[in-house]
Every structure is written in structure tokens, then in C-alpha cells.
Amino acid sequence: MDPADKNAKQKSKPRMICLCNGVSQAKIEGAIASGCKSLGRIFDVTTAGVGACGGSCQPTIKKMLESFEQTGQFPENPKPKNFRRNNRR
Ligand code: FES
Numbered sequence: 001m002d003p004a005d006k007n008a009k010q011k012s013k014p015r016m017i018c019l020c021n022g023v024s025q026a027k028i029e030g031a032i033a034s035g036c037k038s039l040g041r042i043f044d045v046t047t048a049g050v051g052a053c054g055g056s057c058q059p060t061i062k063k064m065l066e067s068f069e070q071t072g073q074f075p076e077n078p079k080p081k082n083f084r085r086n087n088r089r
Pocket of ligand 1: 017018019020021048049050051052053054055056057058
């Protein structure tokens with residue numbers, strides 16, 4: 001596959017933040033932008049953060065909320081640098 005095609009394909013895929021409940025970055029950003037001002041409210045509205053893993057995506061959602069509150073912008077890549085799927089060690 002041409003690397004340009006691969007990049008275009010990756011950009012068109014929604015970035016998933018909550019893998020347990022299949023919640024995308026765009027859905028969480030939409031909830032925050034439309035007035036969800038606490039983690040609990042975001043969890044209620046999107047179902048992110050309350051999945052079977054126990055909430056491994058919660059730090060990422062918190063980072064998105066804090067960034068929006070402080071700057072009015074969302075981080076381009078909100079997952080922490082040390083993010084590991086399901087927090088396996
Ligand atoms: S990844 Fe969000 S609750 Fe598990």
C-alpha cells in the first residue's frame with residue numbers, strides 16, 4: 001500500500017478514546033463543547049469511561065476536558081505518551 005494512501009485511510013478513521021464502549025474522540029469533544037463540564041457528565045452522556053476495564057480511558061478524557069477549559073482547544077492527540085492499551089504491564 002502506498003504510504004500516502006495509508007495516511008489518508010488513518011486520518012479518515014475516527015480515533016477511539018474509549019475502547020470498551022467504542023466512543024470516539026469526536027463524540028467526547030462534542031459532549032465537552034456542548035456543555036459537559038465534569039467527567040461524570042461526560043461519562044453519562046457518552047458512556048465513555050465506564051466500561052469493563054474500569055476506566056483506563058478516564059485520564060485521556062480528563063486531559064481533553066482540562067485542555068478545553070484552559071485554552072478552548074482540544075489536544076490533537078489526547079492520549080498520554082505512556083498510554084498502553086488496557087494499561088497492561
Ligand atoms: S476504555 Fe473506556 S472504560 Fe475501558
